[in-house]
Amino acid sequence: MQFFRKIVFYVCTAIYLVVCPVLILYAVGYFYEPGVAGGVVKTGLISLATAPSGAGVYINGKQYAKKTPTLIRELLPKSYDVTIRLPGYDEWRKTVRVREEKAAVFDKVILMPSKRSEKEISSGGYRDLIELPGTEIILLDGGAGLGSINVYNVSNGKEWPLADPKSPFARYAPISLVTTDNDDSFILLSSLESETKYLWIETQTDDNVITDITPYFKGSPSYVEWAQGDKRYIFSLHNETLTRTDVENAAEYPEYVKDVKGCGLFGSEIYVLKKDNTLEKMNLDKSNLSVILDDPQVGDLAFKSAGFYKIEILSAETILFLSDSGALSANRLPYKFADKGVLGIKPDDGKKKILFWTTDKIGIIDFSAEATGNVEFEKGPSLTWVYTAGKKISQVYWVYDGSHLLFRDGGDIFLISLDPEGDHAVQDVLKMKDARDVFYSENTGKLYLIPVDKGPLFETGIVPEKEEGRG
Amino acid sequence: MEFKFSSSGLTGQDKTLQRFFEIIPGLTSWCVIIGMIILSFCKPIIAAMIIIAFDLYWLMRLLYMTLFLVLSYSRLSMEKKTDWMERVRGVDNIDEYRQMLDEKKPDRLKERIVLDSHIKELDRLEKSHKKPPSSKDIYQLVIIPVAKETREIVEPGIKSIAEGTFPAERILVVIALEARAKEEVKAATRSLVESYKNRFFDILEVRHPDGIAGEARAKGANTSYAARKSAEYLKEKNIPYENVIASCFDSDTVVEPDYFAGLTYYYLTFPDRERASFQPVPVYNNNIWEAPGITRVLETGSSFFQLIEATNPDKLVTFSSHSMSFKALVEIGYWPVDMISDDSAIFWKAFVHYDSDYHVVPMYLTLSMDAVVAESWWQTVVNVYKQRRRWAWGVENFPILMRAFLKSKKIPLYRKAKHAFKLFEGHIAWTTWAFLLSVIGWLPAIFATREFSHTVLYYSAPRIAGTIFHLASLSMIVSIILSLFLLPARSGKNPILKRVGYAFQWLLIPFTIIFLSAIPALDAQTRLMLGKYMTFWVTDKSRLRENGK
Incomplete structure (x- = not known):
C-alpha cells in the first residue's frame, strides 16, 4: 500500500505541475489556436447581458449558440460586429474591439421595444407632474388649487388627495415648491386672493399632514432647506442672513449665520459658504464649528460667480457648489468645472460620479480615486461630455445602475447608453406633444408622464422588470 | 535521546526557542488569511491566480485522499469477517x-x-527473526480515565471488554479516577469494580490525587499515575512488561468483540512490537443517532481522516483511544502530565526518545465512542467547538518537537523534515483551507476594481472554481456513501428514511468546516501564539434516551 501510495503521489504531483500553469494561463486568456504561429494566442472575451434577457447574439453575422446573458470567450484580439436581436425589440448593434486578456463588458444593454406602449395608471385630468426628488412620490397637479393635487406613490400605485376638499387650504393655489432630497415632505408656497401661505406638507398615505408655517417666514426667503429626515429645524436665507426656525417649539433664530453666500445640509451638519469665500461646517445647533476653507486664492478661484451657492455633499471627500447662475465648483481640483449654465446635478448611487446638465449639454464628472491615476501630473476628477446636441434639456436621470441616462429635451425623451470608450449611443424613447415634466423611477424602471394637458397619468417601461432583480 | 517532552520548566535558550516555535503556526495561519484578504484587495489579479492554483491543489489532494479512503475502508470491511x-x-x-x-x-x-x-x-x-511471545503470555492493560462520567457512560465500555473474544481473564482493567470527582462518580466506580471483579484478571480503581506539583489538570496526568500504579501491580504479579499491551481509552470507548484479539495479533506480528503504538479506526457510533446532523458529519469526518492516515503508516500519529507496548510506555516515562493532547504527544515522546525508531501500526479494527451531544442544539454546538479546539491544541506538540529535532543528532534530517513539515502543514491547512475555499476565494471578485472586472481572469476564475467544486462533489458523494456504511443499524421507525436524512446532512459541510473546524483550530493556534495556554475541558458525555430526553 505504501509503495502504491508513493506512485499515486508522484503521479498526482506531476499532473498538478502540468495542469496548474496551463489552467492559470487559460484563465488569463491564453488559448491554443492551431494555425497561428506559435500555436498559443492571447484572447479576450465579450460579456453581454440585456434587459430583457434571452436575446439572440450574432458575431460578424453568425449566430452564437447561447442567448443573453452570455460570455463569448476565446476571441482573438480584433474588432467584431456584435448584433443582438429579440422579437419585438429594436436591434442592438455595436462594433466591439476585443483586446488580449481583456473583457469587453456590455452587461447593461437595454433593448428598446419596437413599438412603445404606455399604460394609463391614473385617470385624473392633470396639468403637471412634480417629483419629490429621491423618493417614489410624485404630485399630480389638477390645476385648481391644492384640492386638485393628488399624491401618487409609483412603487405601490397608491393615489390620494394632497388636501381634503374640506381643508381650509384646499382652495389655495400653489406658487412654488421647496423640496429636499430623499424626503417625502415639502414646503409649498401658495396663495389665495391676496393671502400667501407657507405650508409644510408631510405626505402620508391617505392622510397628509399640512402645517401652516407662514408665521416663521418673514418676507420671502431666497433659499429654504431642512435636514433630510430631521424636521426640527428649517433654515431660510433672507438677504445673506441665515435664519433657523424650530418648528416644534415655534422658536426663531434670525441672523443665525450672517454674510452667507452658500449653504447646504448634510446629515446633522450645516455647511456655510461666507461672503469672503471661507467655508465653515457646524452642527445644526451651531456647535463644533470648523473652518474647511480659509484660502482666499482657492476661494476666489472656486467661487467667482456672484449669487447664492447651493452646497451638496457628495461624500466625505467631495463637496459640490452650484450657483444661481449655474457655475459648478467642487473642493477637488481644478475646483471650477463649469462657469455658468448648469441647471442641475445628480449623484449616482455610489456617490462617486455626478451628472450635470445645461440646456444643451449633459456631462459626467467622475470623482472616484481611479480618475486621478498614479501619474506624475494629477489629472483630477474626469469630466466627460456625453451629449452636446441638446436644445432645452431640463431633466436628466441615472438609469439602470448608472449605465444609461434618461433625459428630456423639450417634449422629447431620449435614452443614452454610456460607453466607457466614449461611444455613447442615443436612442429615442418617445415624443410628447407638450414639454412637461416627467418622472423616472429606478425602483420600477418606468417613466411616468402626462402626455396631454389635463390628461391622465401614464407609465412606460424603460428597464424591463425582470432584469431589475426587484422583488 | 533523553529529552524532557514538556513545555514547562524551561529556561534560557530552550524557553526562547519554545516561544518562537509556539508563535510560528498561529502567525503563519493569520498571515495566510490576512495576507490573502489584503492581496485580494490590492492585487486581485495575483490573488485570483493563487486561488486557482490553490483550488486545483485542493482538488488533487481531495481526490487523492478519497482514493485512499475507499481503499482503506475496503480493507476495514474485508477484515470484518476475520477470526482474529x-x-x-x-x-x-x-x-x-x-x-x-x-x-x-x-x-x-x-x-x-x-x-x-x-x-x-x-x-x-x-x-x-524476532520471535513473538506466546499469545498465552500476553496480557492486556486497559486504562480508563474517569473524571465526571456516570456509570451509564463507562459501563458499556467495560462490558464490551469483558465480552470480547480475547480471554477476559488476561485483561487488567484500571479505572483511573480523579480524586476531585464527585461522590456519585466515585460510588459508581466502586460499584463497577464490584460488578466486574470476577470477569477480568483484575479490575482496579486508582485514584489520582489532585494538585500534584508539575501536573496540569489533564487526562495525561491521570493516566500516567494509573500506569505507574499498574507497573507496580504487574511487577508484583511477575508479569513482564514486554508481554503487556497497554490501551488508553476514553471513558466512553466501546470496543468491538474482536478488538483485543486483533490487537494481540498485530502486536505479535509486528517485529518491533516494543517500539510501536497500535492505532484502531475510531468511530462515534455509541449515540450517533441521537446526535444532531452537524455532529454526525464532523465525527464521521474524523473517522475518515484516520482511515486515510492508516494507509500511510510512515507518517501516522496516534489519536484518541489507542494501544501501545507497555514496556515502551514505561521506558519513555508515560504520558506527559502537563499536556492536553496526550494522545498524540505520547507518540512524539516515544519518537524522540527512540531517535525516530518508533512506529505506529494501523489496525483495521474499530472502536466506538460517543458523539458530542448536549441537551440543546446550541449547547451541542458549543461543546463540539470546544472539543475541536482541544483536538487542535495538538499544535502544542510542534514547538516541543522542533526543539527536540534541533537537539537530536541521531534522527536523520530527512525524517525530521518530513515529520516537522507534515505536522506544521497539517495544522496550517486545518485553519486556512476552509477560509480560502469558502470565503477568501471569492474576495477578488467582490473587491474587483474596474480594471480587474474588465479582464478575462475576472470571468474565468469563478467558472474554473465552479468546475473544480463540481469535480470535488464526486468526493463528497463517495464520502456520503461510505459514511452510510459506517453507521450502525438504526432501530425504530423508518430506518431507511433516517439514513437518507443523514446523507442530506452532509450539505452542512460549508458551515461546519468553517465554524466547527477551522475557527476552533485558529482559536487554539492563536492562544498558543499569544501564550494563553488552555486548561483541560472534559467533553461533556451524556446519552439521550430514545425519546430525546
Whole structure:
C-alpha cells in the first residue's frame, strides 16, 4: 500500500505541475489556436447581458449558440460586429474591439421595444407632474388649487388627495415648491386672493399632514432647506442672513449665520459658504464649528460667480457648489468645472460620479480615486461630455445602475447608453406633444408622464422588470 | 535521546526557542488569511491566480485522499469477517499455520486480498527473526480515565471488554479516577469494580490525587499515575512488561468483540512490537443517532481522516483511544502530565526518545465512542467547538518537537523534515483551507476594481472554481456513501428514511468546516501564539434516551 501510495503521489504531483500553469494561463486568456504561429494566442472575451434577457447574439453575422446573458470567450484580439436581436425589440448593434486578456463588458444593454406602449395608471385630468426628488412620490397637479393635487406613490400605485376638499387650504393655489432630497415632505408656497401661505406638507398615505408655517417666514426667503429626515429645524436665507426656525417649539433664530453666500445640509451638519469665500461646517445647533476653507486664492478661484451657492455633499471627500447662475465648483481640483449654465446635478448611487446638465449639454464628472491615476501630473476628477446636441434639456436621470441616462429635451425623451470608450449611443424613447415634466423611477424602471394637458397619468417601461432583480 | 517532552520548566535558550516555535503556526495561519484578504484587495489579479492554483491543489489532494479512503475502508470491511483469535493461535504455531494458509485457495477476491495481506505480515515476522511471545503470555492493560462520567457512560465500555473474544481473564482493567470527582462518580466506580471483579484478571480503581506539583489538570496526568500504579501491580504479579499491551481509552470507548484479539495479533506480528503504538479506526457510533446532523458529519469526518492516515503508516500519529507496548510506555516515562493532547504527544515522546525508531501500526479494527451531544442544539454546538479546539491544541506538540529535532543528532534530517513539515502543514491547512475555499476565494471578485472586472481572469476564475467544486462533489458523494456504511443499524421507525436524512446532512459541510473546524483550530493556534495556554475541558458525555430526553 505504501509503495502504491508513493506512485499515486508522484503521479498526482506531476499532473498538478502540468495542469496548474496551463489552467492559470487559460484563465488569463491564453488559448491554443492551431494555425497561428506559435500555436498559443492571447484572447479576450465579450460579456453581454440585456434587459430583457434571452436575446439572440450574432458575431460578424453568425449566430452564437447561447442567448443573453452570455460570455463569448476565446476571441482573438480584433474588432467584431456584435448584433443582438429579440422579437419585438429594436436591434442592438455595436462594433466591439476585443483586446488580449481583456473583457469587453456590455452587461447593461437595454433593448428598446419596437413599438412603445404606455399604460394609463391614473385617470385624473392633470396639468403637471412634480417629483419629490429621491423618493417614489410624485404630485399630480389638477390645476385648481391644492384640492386638485393628488399624491401618487409609483412603487405601490397608491393615489390620494394632497388636501381634503374640506381643508381650509384646499382652495389655495400653489406658487412654488421647496423640496429636499430623499424626503417625502415639502414646503409649498401658495396663495389665495391676496393671502400667501407657507405650508409644510408631510405626505402620508391617505392622510397628509399640512402645517401652516407662514408665521416663521418673514418676507420671502431666497433659499429654504431642512435636514433630510430631521424636521426640527428649517433654515431660510433672507438677504445673506441665515435664519433657523424650530418648528416644534415655534422658536426663531434670525441672523443665525450672517454674510452667507452658500449653504447646504448634510446629515446633522450645516455647511456655510461666507461672503469672503471661507467655508465653515457646524452642527445644526451651531456647535463644533470648523473652518474647511480659509484660502482666499482657492476661494476666489472656486467661487467667482456672484449669487447664492447651493452646497451638496457628495461624500466625505467631495463637496459640490452650484450657483444661481449655474457655475459648478467642487473642493477637488481644478475646483471650477463649469462657469455658468448648469441647471442641475445628480449623484449616482455610489456617490462617486455626478451628472450635470445645461440646456444643451449633459456631462459626467467622475470623482472616484481611479480618475486621478498614479501619474506624475494629477489629472483630477474626469469630466466627460456625453451629449452636446441638446436644445432645452431640463431633466436628466441615472438609469439602470448608472449605465444609461434618461433625459428630456423639450417634449422629447431620449435614452443614452454610456460607453466607457466614449461611444455613447442615443436612442429615442418617445415624443410628447407638450414639454412637461416627467418622472423616472429606478425602483420600477418606468417613466411616468402626462402626455396631454389635463390628461391622465401614464407609465412606460424603460428597464424591463425582470432584469431589475426587484422583488 | 533523553529529552524532557514538556513545555514547562524551561529556561534560557530552550524557553526562547519554545516561544518562537509556539508563535510560528498561529502567525503563519493569520498571515495566510490576512495576507490573502489584503492581496485580494490590492492585487486581485495575483490573488485570483493563487486561488486557482490553490483550488486545483485542493482538488488533487481531495481526490487523492478519497482514493485512499475507499481503499482503506475496503480493507476495514474485508477484515470484518476475520477470526482474529484463530490468527493469534496461528502465530503461536506459525510453521504449521503458514502451511495451512498456503493450501488455502479462496474464490472471492476480497478473501484473497485479506489472505495475501495476512501472509505478508507473517512473512515479515519470520524474516525479522524476532520471535513473538506466546499469545498465552500476553496480557492486556486497559486504562480508563474517569473524571465526571456516570456509570451509564463507562459501563458499556467495560462490558464490551469483558465480552470480547480475547480471554477476559488476561485483561487488567484500571479505572483511573480523579480524586476531585464527585461522590456519585466515585460510588459508581466502586460499584463497577464490584460488578466486574470476577470477569477480568483484575479490575482496579486508582485514584489520582489532585494538585500534584508539575501536573496540569489533564487526562495525561491521570493516566500516567494509573500506569505507574499498574507497573507496580504487574511487577508484583511477575508479569513482564514486554508481554503487556497497554490501551488508553476514553471513558466512553466501546470496543468491538474482536478488538483485543486483533490487537494481540498485530502486536505479535509486528517485529518491533516494543517500539510501536497500535492505532484502531475510531468511530462515534455509541449515540450517533441521537446526535444532531452537524455532529454526525464532523465525527464521521474524523473517522475518515484516520482511515486515510492508516494507509500511510510512515507518517501516522496516534489519536484518541489507542494501544501501545507497555514496556515502551514505561521506558519513555508515560504520558506527559502537563499536556492536553496526550494522545498524540505520547507518540512524539516515544519518537524522540527512540531517535525516530518508533512506529505506529494501523489496525483495521474499530472502536466506538460517543458523539458530542448536549441537551440543546446550541449547547451541542458549543461543546463540539470546544472539543475541536482541544483536538487542535495538538499544535502544542510542534514547538516541543522542533526543539527536540534541533537537539537530536541521531534522527536523520530527512525524517525530521518530513515529520516537522507534515505536522506544521497539517495544522496550517486545518485553519486556512476552509477560509480560502469558502470565503477568501471569492474576495477578488467582490473587491474587483474596474480594471480587474474588465479582464478575462475576472470571468474565468469563478467558472474554473465552479468546475473544480463540481469535480470535488464526486468526493463528497463517495464520502456520503461510505459514511452510510459506517453507521450502525438504526432501530425504530423508518430506518431507511433516517439514513437518507443523514446523507442530506452532509450539505452542512460549508458551515461546519468553517465554524466547527477551522475557527476552533485558529482559536487554539492563536492562544498558543499569544501564550494563553488552555486548561483541560472534559467533553461533556451524556446519552439521550430514545425519546430525546
